[in-house]
Amino acid sequence: MNLYLKSSVTTLNNSVQITGSKSESNRLLLLKALYPNIQIKNISNSDDSEVMEKGLQVKNGVVDIHHAGTAMRFLTAFFAAQQGRSVVLTGSERMTERPVKILVDALRQLGAEIKYEKEEGYPPLKIEGKELTENKVSLAANVSSQYISALLLVAPALKNGLELTLEGKITSVPYIKMTLALLEESGVKTSFKGNVIKVFPVTRIEDKTIVVESDWSSASYFYSIVALCEVGTTISLSSYKKNSLQGDSSLVDFYKEFGVKTTYGDNTITLEKISFVKAGKKVEFDLSNSPDIAQTIAVTCFGLGIECCLTGLHTLKIKETDRLEALKTELSKLGANIEVTDKELFLKPSTRINEEVDIDTYHDHRMAMAFAPLALKVPVIINDAEVVSKSYPGFWEDMKKLQFDIKPCN
Ligand SMILES: O=C(O)C1=C[C@@H](OP(=O)(O)O)[C@@H](O)[C@H](O)C1
Numbered sequence: 001m002n003l004y005l006k007s008s009v010t011t012l013n014n015s016v017q018i019t020g021s022k023s024e025s026n027r028l029l030l031l032k033a034l035y036p037n038i039q040i041k042n043i044s045n046s047d048d049s050e051v052m053e054k055g056l057q058v059k060n061g062v063v064d065i066h067h068a069g070t071a072m073r074f075l076t077a078f079f080a081a082q083q084g085r086s087v088v089l090t091g092s093e094r095m096t097e098r099p100v101k102i103l104v105d106a107l108r109q110l111g112a113e114i115k116y117e118k119e120e121g122y123p124p125l126k127i128e129g130k131e132l133t134e135n136k137v138s139l140a141a142n143v144s145s146q147y148i149s150a151l152l153l154v155a156p157a158l159k160n161g162l163e164l165t166l167e168g169k170i171t172s173v174p175y176i177k178m179t180l181a182l183l184e185e186s187g188v189k190t191s192f193k194g195n196v197i198k199v200f201p202v203t204r205i206e207d208k209t210i211v212v213e214s215d216w217s218s219a220s221y222f223y224s225i226v227a228l229c230e231v232g233t234t235i236s237l238s239s240y241k242k243n244s245l246q247g248d249s250s251l252v253d254f255y256k257e258f259g260v261k262t263t264y265g266d267n268t269i270t271l272e273k274i275s276f277v278k279a280g281k282k283v284e285f286d287l288s289n290s291p292d293i294a295q296t297i298a299v300t301c302f303g304l305g306i307e308c309c310l311t312g313l314h315t316l317k318i319k320e321t322d323r324l325e326a327l328k329t330e331l332s333k334l335g336a337n338i339e340v341t342d343k344e345l346f347l348k349p350s351t352r353i354n355e356e357v358d359i360d361t362y363h364d365h366r367m368a369m370a371f372a373p374l375a376l377k378v379p380v381i382i383n384d385a386e387v388v389s390k391s392y393p394g395f396w397e398d399m400k401k402l403q404f405d406i407k408p409c410n
């Protein structure tokens with residue numbers, strides 16, 4: 001499904017309810033499978049959380065997690081430690097190109113039995129669940145934090161717990177801290193000192209209800225909309241809190257640079273455009289702690305016609321698509337002057353945006369959602385727009401509520 005998007009509004013005053021964080025939800029779903037007395041509220045309605053929930057229930061056989069990277073990594077560790085269960089863990093074609101060797105090697109060091117069904121280092125994986133009794137392992141921390149979170153999530157159910165030594169520069173740190181915080185909230189003892197993380201074993205935890213905060217990565221698209229609107233625009237989003245576990249809450253600081261003020265209310269945040277962004281402005285952001293908002297920020301800068309230098313993007317090449325190349329190709333079609341390396345993006349200021357350009361989305365939900373706000377400036381076509389369901393199934397409906405005119409096209 002391709003969608004033709006345009007919007008003639010310049011000012012908005014709306015509110016949107018966003019579904020629970022998919023990162024928090026997928027962690028809690030795994031913890032609930034290990035400790036059923038955990039109850040989860042405001043769980044994500046994303047495809048990725050749905051495949052995670054279904055995957056956890058498979059006793060033996062094939063588990064297909066489609067495009068969900070976290071589900072792939074978390075379930076690899078989960079099934080490796082499930083004695084008596086035997087599965088083949090697979091996903092979409094892209095998933096067979098997303099590396100898992102660092103995680104598989106670490107699990108093997110702990111005693112796991114995992115074989116590559118096709119290419120060494122990549123899914124699909126054949127996993128024979130075993131009791132893992134080894135409890136010390138070192139692994140590279142500079143490629144994806146998901147490998148680390150995967151090990152930490154199964155750690156409290158291992159007989160001897162786990163001690164992880166992280167090697168190299170640790171990437172996407174807030175996601176590791178989120179994992180530890182949710183373990184603690186569930187009643188598991190953890191420690192993180194220097195580059196060593198310890199998780200202590202627990203056989204039973206108290207009854208617990210954990211409320212998932214709504215998804216900050218999803219909130220980014222509304223930050224972009226507010227930034228591209230006139231002064232006076234407000235959008236309220238729920239349910240959010242000030243002390244978020246999600247690193248993408250750094251949007252609050254990043255978007256100040258684009259004239260967007262965030263006010264915290266009771267369970268809501270209100271985004272308000274309070275000042276114009278002057279021509280000639282340039283922003284420089286290190287996004288190594290919040291890689292999932294890189295596309296949103298790059299498109300906001302292009303829409304505002306300002307220069308940006310985004311660094312810390314080394315994980316983007318192994319996500320749903322090579323996001324650096326995808327951004328370069330699609331922003332160039334719109335007329336941008338953009339350069340990328342394997343970890344940075346440089347955008348020069350532009351004064352015009354090409355109209356009615358077909359934006360390809362490369363099976364990547366964030367390509368579709370990041371480019372949609374540009375319809376405030378010129379009509380755009382988003383190809384394969386259904387990709388949004390990976391994290392935000394209600395995205396197009398919410399955009400219609402914000403008076404975006406959205407029609408299917410060929
Ligand atoms: O643990 C998580 O929930 C995630 C970690 C990040 O991955 P990397 O650590 O690979 O950057 C992030 O990009 C992904 O969307 C979700």
Ligand SMILES: C=C(OP(=O)(O)O)C(=O)O
Pocket residue numbers: 067068069070071292319320366391
């Ligand atoms: C990278 C993402 O997800 P995953 O790695 O879980 O597929 C994302 O949602 O932007």
